[in-house]
Amino acid sequence: MYLASQSPRRRQLLEAAGFSLTIVPADIDETRLEGETPSHLVERLACQKAEATRLALAGKATDDVLLAADTIVWTEDGDVLGKPADEQAACATLRELSGRTHHVSTGVCLMQLDRAANAVATRSFIETTRVSFFDLTDEEIRAYVASGEPMDKAGAYGIQGKGRLLVSGIEGDWANVVGLPVARVVRELEGLLGRQDLVARCLDAQD
Numbered sequence: 001m002y003l004a005s006q007s008p009r010r011r012q013l014l015e016a017a018g019f020s021l022t023i024v025p026a027d028i029d030e031t032r033l034e035g036e037t038p039s040h041l042v043e044r045l046a047c048q049k050a051e052a053t054r055l056a057l058a059g060k061a062t063d064d065v066l067l068a069a070d071t072i073v074w075t076e077d078g079d080v081l082g083k084p085a086d087e088q089a090a091c092a093t094l095r096e097l098s099g100r101t102h103h104v105s106t107g108v109c110l111m112q113l114d115r116a117a118n119a120v121a122t123r124s125f126i127e128t129t130r131v132s133f134f135d136l137t138d139e140e141i142r143a144y145v146a147s148g149e150p151m152d153k154a155g156a157y158g159i160q161g162k163g164r165l166l167v168s169g170i171e172g173d174w175a176n177v178v179g180l181p182v183a184r185v186v187r188e189l190e191g192l193l194g195r196q197d198l199v200a201r202c203l204d205a206q207d
Contacts (some may be wrong), residue, residue, distance in 0.1 A: 002061075002113075004053035004068035009160065009179040014067075017182050018205025026052040026068060038074040038105055043126050045070035046107035050124075054117055061117035065189065071106040071179050073155030081155045090145045093156040094166075099135040102155070103128050104177045108185060110192050123192050127181035129172030131159070136166060 001019045003011065004026040014021055026049035032041050050068035057066075073081045075096070084090035109124040149163060150156035157163035159170075159177045173181045190198045 002053065002057065002064055002066040004049045004066060007069075007179050010069060013175055013178065013180045013182045014185075017186060017202040022064075024053050024056060026050075026056075028052050030070075032080060038072055038078060038080055038103070039107075039126050039128070041080065042070050042072045042105045042107035043109075043124055044107070046109040047124055050109035050111055050122075054111060054113065054119060057113070057117040059117070061113050062115055064113055065193070066111040066113055067185070068109045069106055069180055071104065071154060071176075074103050074105065076101070076103075083152060083154055084150060084156045087145050087151075090150040090156040091141050094136060094141045094144065094150070097133045097136075097155065097157075097166075098141070099133060101130055101132040104131055104155070105129075106176050106179065106181055108181070108188070110185070110188060112192055121192055123188060125184070125188060127173060127176045127184055129170055129174070129176045131170050131177060132168045133166050134168045140166070 001021055002024050003021045004024055006025045011021060028048045030045055046068050050066055053068060054066060081093055084093055105126055105128040107126050111119045112121040114120050144150060144162060147162055149158050149161050157166055159167060175182050186198050186202050190196055
């Protein structure tokens with residue numbers, strides 16, 4: 001599988017499911033369009049990343065699948081929370097999330113490629129998980145930011161790390177909050193490729 005992402009978390013999730021990966025990161029403009037909803041944004045970015053990587057593979061690809069994804073954190077009022085620019089911004093983001101429920105959406109684009117890197121088949125989807133935070137004290141926020149963990153993560157937290165201590169509950173796929181809804185990815189791949197054995201093969205790979 002070609003993975004159009006440098007995210008170590010997506011890589012770990014896919015490798016744990018048994019996929020052998022070739023990393024081909026995409027470089028695109030991720031600016032949100034005026035009036036664009038969070039769901040439209042995240043699916044559009046995933047599809048643009050996939051297409052940019054497909055074009056980069058022209059003349060190099062063998063028959064394989066390409067996966068591109070983008071994950072955003074957004075609030076009930078549609079505010080998209082990116083990666084914090086500095087510790088002050090990280091603290092502000094965590095104060096905004098404190099005691100509230102927010103959304104984590106991942107857009108995924110899958111392409112089946114031929115040997116010339118043409119897209120034989122394509123499908124995309126969005127997975128959204130609701131995440132609720134405890135009421136956070138200033139001391140808790142400062143301590144978490146001082147750990148350095150929030151600085152490279154959308155929404156200024158990582159649920160797979162120390163950030164799990166901030167979370168009071170989730171509704172939906174935990175892996176989606178980490179960065180990729182891998183269980184749904186495998187099932188979407190079954191449909192894309194016309195195969196019904198991928199889930200079983202991935203389960204075998206995790207033994």
